[in-house]
Amino acid sequence: MEDIKKLARELLADNKVQLVLGFENGTANRVRPAFFTTPEAVDKLIYNEFCIQNIALYLKKDICQHAASLAITANPNVVRSILQLAAENQIKEEKIKIIGITHEGKCVGLLDFKAAEEFSKTQPKGLKDEDKALIEKIQAMSLEEKFDYWVEAFSPCIKCYACRASCPMCYCGKCNVESNNPQWIPVAPHKYGNMEWHMMRAMHLAGRCINCGECNRSCPVDIPLNILSYMLSDFVLEEFESEAGLSAVFTPALSSYTMVDKENFIK
Numbered sequence: 606m607e608d609i610k611k612l613a614r615e616l617l618a619d620n621k622v623q624l625v626l627g628f629e630n631g632t633a634n635r636v637r638p639a640f641f642t643t644p645e646a647v648d649k650l651i652y653n654e655f656c657i658q659n660i661a662l663y664l665k666k667d668i669c670q671h672a673a674s675l676a677i678t679a680n681p682n683v684v685r686s687i688l689q690l691a692a693e694n695q696i697k698e699e700k701i702k703i704i705g706i707t708h709e710g711k712c713v714g715l716l717d718f719k720a721a722e723e724f725s726k727t728q729p730k731g732l733k734d735e736d737k738a739l740i741e742k743i744q745a746m747s748l749e750e751k752f753d754y755w756v757e758a759f760s761p762c763i764k765c766y767a768c769r770a771s772c773p774m775c776y777c778g779k780c781n782v783e784s785n786n787p788q789w790i791p792v793a794p795h796k797y798g799n800m801e802w803h804m805m806r807a808m809h810l811a812g813r814c815i816n817c818g819e820c821n822r823s824c825p826v827d828i829p830l831n832i833l834s835y836m837l838s839d840f841v842l843e844e845f846e847s848e849a850g851l852s853a854v855f856t857p858a859l860s861s862y863t864m865v866d867k868e869n870f871i872k
């Protein structure tokens with residue numbers, strides 16, 4: 606913890622960054638994301654086992670977009686998000702310093718995206734045992750069973766869009782669900798309209814999701830959205846040898862085409 610604070614203070618004191626994005630204590634024993642703009646303010650910076658929110662999300666918000674330079678405390682999920690956002694031309698390397706934090710909580714200064722890429726390759730993805738068990742269960746189903754499973758899984762969705770709001774890769778200024786002329790996705794939550802919303806979201810994230818699990822964690826009705834994204838990522842890796850969050854120079858599989866692409870999935 607002291608290593609993280611020391612690095613953050615130095616970056617601000619040496620005017621290498623204008624702000625540091627990290628966590629502080631909130632109310633009711635909770636932690637919350639916070640922005641620190643002076644070395645003294647860094648006294649309030651914390652990092653502990655509760656700091657699990659993927660704060661890379663804030664890199665697309667005005668406060669970060671308008672800062673000339675910034676640093677961010679970044680666990681493996683955040684580092685993967687940064688690399689993917691860079692690969693999609695959403696953030697620039699010269700503007701950001703990464704205070705890396707390993708999955709064991711060790712602080713590692715990542716001087717550039719090359720170092721972030723090396724870091725990302727060595728850090729495990731945090732799939733929980735129950736996630737792995739659910740993936741195995743779904744993979745064993747027939748196509749029809751899978752379809753029925755997801756229709757049922759999405760049926761409690763109330764379309765609050767917390768999953769979209771918490772996802773660092775859902776950064777479009779205007780989302781398709783807000784379009785009412787034509788209205789692609791029905792506003793009211795009901796079985797088949799929900800399916801359209803989630804299929805659209807899953808396809809937009811296919812091969813871009815960095816598997817942080819925030820969508821599932823923020824869902825008030827506990828829909829396993831991260832499992833769907835994970836399974837799609839796995840499919841994209843198998844078919845296109847392409848994996849998000851490992852490199853800042855990367856074209857998502859669904860945004861590119863090569864003459865040697867396998868087409869065996871087109872039926």
Ligand code: SF4
Nearest residue numbers: 772814815817818820
């Ligand atoms: S796991 Fe969910 S929140 Fe995280 S990048 Fe993937 S879709 Fe977005």
Ligand code: SF4
Nearest residue numbers: 762763765766768824
């Ligand atoms: S967070 Fe859950 S309930 Fe809200 S839109 Fe997403 S899936 Fe639906």
